[in-house]
Amino acid sequence: MKKSHFILVFLLILSLCNAQDKKQIDSLYKVVRTAKNDSIRFIAYNKIAFHYTFNDVKKAKEILDTAEKAALKANSKFGYAKLINTHGILMDVVGKSDSAEYYFSKALTLSQQSKFTELESFCINNLGMFYWNKGNFNQALVYFFKALKISEKTDTNGEHVAINLNNIGLIYQEMSLFDKALECHIKAYKLREKNKSMKELSGSLNNMGYCYKNLGQLDLAISTYKKGLKVAAESRNDIVYAKILDNLGNAYFIKKQYSESIKAYLEALKVVDKNTESDRSRLIVFSGSSASYNALNQPKVALNYANKALAILKKNPNYRSFSEELFLSAAQSSYQLGDYEKGKKFTDAFISLKDSLFSKNNARAIADLEVKYETEKKEHELASSRAIVAERELEIKRKNSQFIYLAIACLVFILIGYLFYNQQKLKNRQLKKENELRAAMSKIETQNHLQQQRLQISRDLHDNIGAQLTFIISTIDTLKLLDIPKEKLNQKLNAVSEFTVDTIYELRDTIWAMNKNDITFDDLKTRITNFINSAKSSQEHIDFEFSIEGNTNEKPLSSIDGMNIYRIIQESVNNALKYAEAKKIAVAIVKKSNSINIEITDDGKGFDTENAESGNGLNNMQKRAKELKASVKVTSENGKGTRVLLEMPV
Structure with missing residues (x-):
């Protein structure tokens, strides 16, 4: 028993549009007259026009014409675009499809030009409904998917996403792709359940039940319909409540539970009497009830319901597309009653209506059925059995069509999957080559960086160690030529010896740095500790302290940076040893939020930083700090010690 889904969607839209009563319309007119804000004024205009679209078409047209002119005059782009969209709905309602398409397309263009994203989504959705109503399902799907794409980006709570998914699912139902339709309806149901949208939730359950029924899962369809009835009752959604009862009755009929089917139809009849769409709904319910009573072998009752439905059809000939079951049931009842x-x-009426689905053989079979009913004794039983056979043949043909559609769809999906697989395979191969090239480039870059560091350290060896060794050799050569007392000679030799030891230490430090690709603060800690311990052994009267606070090993240093930090600390400590006459020297490394601070302090005699001349030691520290992209600051006062602060950004 096939039903139209487009009309259900239209009714749902009407139930959700919250049409205003007279008091509310009057208040909206007051807003139009008094509002100083154009946006508020044209939103009120639009609500009034939308209300009259479904109550007074002529009035709606007058309001829209007036409002559109006012919006153009006020240069309200949003108000004008929204009114044009509503004008399209009006044209669709009065059956002027060409005009409806024109206004929907114009509203879409205006909203796209001004980047009114939400309104753009509404216009696209309306175009989808327009093509759906014309039976162009493929084009309707194109627009619904476009609307879905926009709503997925802009809709924070998923309300419009659910509407678009629901529409796509209903189109798939029209195309008999019930598995794909069910997938869409389940997604829409989950979003509506999350938002507690009870009225819309009952609609989703009805659609899910319809898909389960057509997929042959009758028990699941019935349980889903029952859940939908409960939700529809709680939300007072009478339209959907009646629709679910109708579908539930159909499900019971297919399952041959005819008494339950009749109960559902009679309950639906009580509900449809309360709403404006009662004629169409009554026709469907009467048709279903007639078929169920025939199945229970009660042809008189069945024909009574069929006649009620026929009276409605006579009054509303446009409902003929809902009447194929009615004619079949009426024929069966008439034959059973003789x-x-x-x-x-x-x-004949049934055959005429089902020409697109029935073959000539089926038509002849029904004609033969009439002759047999006239000549055989058990006319009533044969009429019933023939009607059931005809319906089964229709069901078989429908399932065969579904199978063909599914087979075609599977072939298309397999082809698409194969093409996608090949494309992905090619993409993966390309990514692999790119990664290999990137890794090779990274390796070369690392090697170049290490080579650059080693060249810099080599220059440091040449400039510092080479100069120091040259000085030692020059001093020894000078001593050979001078005739000086032995005591003074020993002093000179001791000085040369100390200088040589310093040079050896500096050479070891440089070699240590060269042998490392990178240096951590733990490495520096070991090196600085050794240096301080050496200083302690030669300067027992001085108290040394060394500490590290915080996680300083998050990112290793290059060998050059590590060497520069070590040299600055070494230079600062040596200066304190030579000139400060300090009792305490402290080295502290502290990790701050945005920097690593290295502080070397002493409690010595200090000096006047403004008048003091910068020696090689201080200049070297400044040079090394610059290479570190750090800052070094020396603060001191006479009698108050000295503080060297190296601040290195992380």
């Missing part, structure tokens, strides 16, 4: 003339009349 009224072969009426049976033939209803059979």
Whole structure:
């Protein structure tokens, strides 16, 4: 028993649009007259026009014409675009499809030009509904997917995403792709459940039940319908409540639980009497009830319901597309009651309506059925069985069509999957080559960086160690030529010896740095500790302290940077030893939020930083700090010690 889904969607939209009563309309007119803000004024205009679109078409047209002119005059781009979109809805309602498409397309262009994203989504959705109503399902899907893409980016709570998913699912139902339709409806259901959108939730459950029914999962369909009835009752959504009862009755009919089917139809009849769409709904319910009573072998009751439905059809000929089951059921009842003339009349009407689905053989089979009913004794039973056979043949043909569609869809998906697989395989191969090239470039860059560091250290060896060794050799050569007392000679030799020891230490430090690709603060800690311990052994009267606070090993240093830090600390401590006459020297490394601070302090005699001349030691420290992209600051006062602060950004 096939039902139209587009009309259900239209009714749902009507139930959700929150049409204003007279009091609310009057208040909106007051907003139009008094509002100083154009946006508020045209939103009120639009609500009034939308209300009259479904109540007074002429009034709605007058309001839209007036409001559109006012919006153009006020240069309200958003208000004008929104009114044009509503104008499209009005044209669709009055059946002017060409005009509806024109206004929807114009509203879409205006919203895109001004980047009104939410309004753009509404316009695209309306175009999808327009093509759906025309039966162009493929084009409708294109627009619904476009609307879904926009709403997924802009819709924070998923309300519009759910609407678009629901529409896509209903289109898939029209195309008999019930598995894909079910997937969309389940996604929409989860979003609506999350947002506690109870009215919309009942609609999703109805759609899910319909898909389960057509996929042959009748028990699951029935349980889903029952859940939908509960939600629809709680949210007072009578339209959906009646629709679910109708579908539930159909599910029970297919399952051959005819008494339950009749109960559902009768309950639906109580509900449809309360709403404006009662004629169409009654026709569907009466048709279903007639079929169920025929199945229970109660042709008189069945024909009574069929006649009620026929009276509605006579009053509303446009409902003919919902009447194929009605004609079949009326024919079966008439044959069972022996009224072969009426049976033939209803059979002809059924064949005429189902021309697109019935083959000539099926038509002949029904014609033969009439003859047999006239000549055989068990006319009533044969009429019933023939009607059931005809319906089964229709069901088989429908399932065959579904199978063909599914087979075609599977082939298309397999082809797409194969193409996607090949493309992904090619992409992975390209990514692999890019990664290999990137790794090779990184390796070369690292080697170049290490080579550059070693060249710099080599220059340091040449400039510092070479100069010191040259000085030692020059001093020894000078001593050979001078005739000086032995005591003074020993002093000179001791000085040369100390200088040589310092040179050896400096050479060891440089070699230590050269042998490392990178240096951590733990490495520096060991080196600085050895240096301080050596200083302690020669300067026992001085108290040395060394500490590290915080995680300083997050990022290793290059060998050059590590050597520069070590040299600055070494230079600062040596200066304190030589000139400060200090009792305490402290080295502290502290990790701050944005920097690593290295502080060398002493409690010595200090000096006047403004008047003091900068020696090689201080100049070297400044040079090394610059290479570190750090700052070094020396603060001191006479009698108050000296503080060297190296601040290195992380």
